[in-house]
Amino acid sequence: PLIEEKMQAFLEEEYQNGVKEMTTAEICKMIGKHLGEDSFLYWAYKNDISVVVPGIMDGAVGSQIWLFTQKHNDFKLNMAGDADLLSGYIFKAEKSGAFMIGGGISKHHTLWWNQYREGLDYAFYITTAQEFDGSLSGALVREAISWGKVTQKAKQSTLHAEVTTILPFIYAALVSKLQN
Template sequence: MEHKTPATESIGLQIPSEIQDSVLQKSTSMPENSVPIKGINFEKKKEITLSDILESYRTTGLQATNLNKAIEIINKMLVDGVKIYLGYTSNMVTSGLREIFCYLAKNNLISCIVTSAGGIEEDFIKCLADTYLGDFKLDGKTLRKKGLNRAGNLLIPNDNYCKFEDWINPILDDMVAEQKEKGTIFSPSSIINRLGKEINNEDSVYYWCYKNNIPVFCPALTDGSIGDMIYFHGFKNPGFIVDIAQDIKKINDSTVFAQKAEVMRNGADYAVYVSTAQEFDGCDSGASPDEAISWGKIKLDGEAVKVFSDASLVFPLIVSETFVKFLAEKN
């Protein structure tokens, strides 16, 4: 049997049934609650705000919709008053996102920070000297000869680390003396707390963490410049001990006794990822929220989303529609 469609009837064509069945498969009806895709109409309003654009992302599709969902989830976190754990990598602190992290810590909008060694030291280094805007195409050999380190299109002079060493060495002296005289054993989080106190600079993320008693966890604290400083310092003043086991207890206790937690209480209620990493190689940074559910890191009925994007692009947008508005309404 041959079939005709309005389009083919007008030109006298007949379509064989096998083609009709495979190519022109009839659609099922969409559910009543289906959301049509629709972007922002710049002709509809004379003045379009950032909030208007971000709200339109809900029905824009692709990563725009995921970004809108991230904003929605974080706003639920704030309304519910849950503990909010902020995690980021060192390049985020090297970039201008550091100022946003500082804002969140200063205003007590987060409960805890988890980061890498570079995410700690770059904050203190920026209190001592500037990081500069460069270019992704700058030649590595030329930069090396000039004593300049490149992180993407960011440039950090070697002199910055010399200034960091001059600043941290007297503090390490005091901490070693305290260990020998009082038996104090420092954990990574207590070292960061001490450095936040010593930097005494309101531009520092960890100064505000110290002031507001926000714990900062960095299991691999020695995997960076701080590790180099501890190593070199040990030649003239040996014996410094860092106990990472203390922090395992601290961070697990903070979740076990929290109303909303993670794996120690069968998963987090909410999770927002912002990452460019993919999951094809099985790395944790590229994992999807669904993978985290399989490990019990997110609850079976938890709300989670992953935004595939460079955080330097979208994190300021997320914060402007969540924490900033929350604080303004609170005050």
């Protein structure tokens, strides 16, 4: 109910302002604009950082977008606009890196786009998935190197850990290093 209530109101506000088409990056900024300081999307919005969600339709937010289009059939989700945004970043980048938490579509999307610039220069994976089942989530960096999605000379590592237990330690170490 909360996501439905909020998303419908956010989308309706944009629609009433003449917005008939949005990318997932624009939707994330719209959501971030309305959230508090304890939200990742709020800080992305505040710092004009684009957040692209390639699998947005697979979940509560996507369901709300679909429901909104049932009332406003001229409203469109523009996934090609996200591709334009990503290609702009990729083709202009001197270096490219990714900190990938988990796997699935987000990991694949990041790796896929970076193959167009001869691969990531930096790659750090945190995953609980194992390589033996053949899933992308469990694939190690060497698999991405074999496809040209990570460069041969990339600084890279895979950490097999449960992210909610390890991420606070990584964050604390980064903050400590930045302060020194």
